[in-house]
Amino acid sequence: MSKSKTYTIGIDVGGTKISAVLFDGEKVVMDYMLATPKDNLEHFLIMVKAVVDPLLERAREMKVVVNGVGAGIAGVFDASGKKMLFSPNIPTINNVFLGERIEKFIGMPVLIDNDAKCFVRAEALIGAGKNYKNVFGLIVGTGIGGGWWINGDVYNGSHRGASEVDAMIIDSASGLNLEQGYHKIMQNNPGKMSQEAIIGDPLAEQVYNEFGRQLGIALANISNLIDPEIFVLGGGAVASSDLFLSIAKKEMKEHINSSDAAKKIKIVKSKLGANAGAIGAALLCGKS
Template sequence: MEKAILGLDIGGTGIKGGILIKGHLEDIRSIATPALESQEFILETIASFINTYAHYDFVGIGIGIPGLVDSREGIVIGLANIPSFQHVELKKFLTRRFGKPVFINNDANCFAIGVHKYGVGKPYKNLVGITLGTGTGGGIVINGHLYSGALSAAGEWCSAPYLDQNYEYYCSGKFFQNFYHSKPKTLAKQALAGDPVAIRAFEEFGHHLGELLKVILYSLAPEAIVLGGSIRKTYPLFKKSMFETLQTFAYPKVLEQLKILISELDETAIHGAVALVDVEEDVVSV
């Protein structure tokens, strides 16, 4: 597709947008989300933000949401940290307002199809994308197609029970905050400076992440797992312990073929959102 596509990442704190033109993402901008306002006010805010891109004459709108989404009907079931944004017919609202096709999905699913379409996941037909940030999210690409599942909830391994909590508790920024009372970025600087406590924090994190990746291998055995999110930048600090844990996976031949990749895209959420429009026939749901 050579025509412009608008991608939006709508979250509890901010709304971010960008335009894909000839394969390149341009004009990244953002506004604060009026999270405590009414549903109608938030919808009008989104519409006003989209209007700032009107001069591009984009052919479609792709949107990533951190929550459950009925991707066929374009209904947002719920969005974290926005009390009024429950059961929102976002696709219908935006289609009527702009007369363009609108595609909406969970933001972790967007990440997976984004890295497959535009990033390091290009060579692989079967991959899983895992976002490591404030929380943990997962998305699945099967035979080159995004698999969303019911209400775009496929790949939510983060909520599965693990130890005394769930995987997200141990495989996201929550781990560093809850056990080391610090942010990953701060601890990373300390670890690189040789602080033994900070070094141990990332070793433990790598162990927990390795356990999560084993669950993914047992369930899907993908060709590649792509890590994204802000914590991916600390990969050298947890890589060794993560692979040590992966070595306990029961099927070594499967592990030998697995590629662990680090996303090079800084705007993965928007890349994934535009990918929804670019590959609209490739979205699979149940």
């Protein structure tokens, strides 16, 4: 007798797009995507509902019940995990009890978490980190985010502020953090920069060399603090990772204090691809 499937919906809210999936516990049944609006909260909520509605319609066609909705959103939540304190890419949702507002719009209970934590949850449970207990996930896309999976769950810290790698200072003189440094060297347009590097523009190649160096130092700092078994890299930058990943690995190994860790810690690309964050959000509904 085949095992019955549990269907959930996961929403991944990024700086440029809102994507959602209908997930059956093993695979994505359907996905849908729209642009992220930033003009006002009402428009944002309308677009979230607009990505969910087609998935609910598919579930009705399949005659299956959707058992929950999860949402992963870039930003820092309060200690309760309900209020968005600060979203770097969507300021209109700052200081909003976002789960409650989305629930009212779509008419279903919603669980929410940080997008990078959703990403690492998916990769640790069914993706590239499946066979590891200590996994650090890193998203590099519109911005930079991180999440730490340790012994079967995401680590949030005492105040739900753990793993905010984007805020890691990389230049003490100027106070520049990792995400600010990323935007600065990419001239706020990583997509264009990667295209220029791919066709051999020497200045663009230098930019990616510098980003690889900065990322490698950040990964070494994380390694020296929590000693993960593996880093899983996701986000839009994965497509251009050949431009910086080897440099990042070299820089990381040079700055890890433990020679044993430097040899063994792995850096791999996401196995679940563009849907990883949405899958991780869907998996929120299966948490006990």
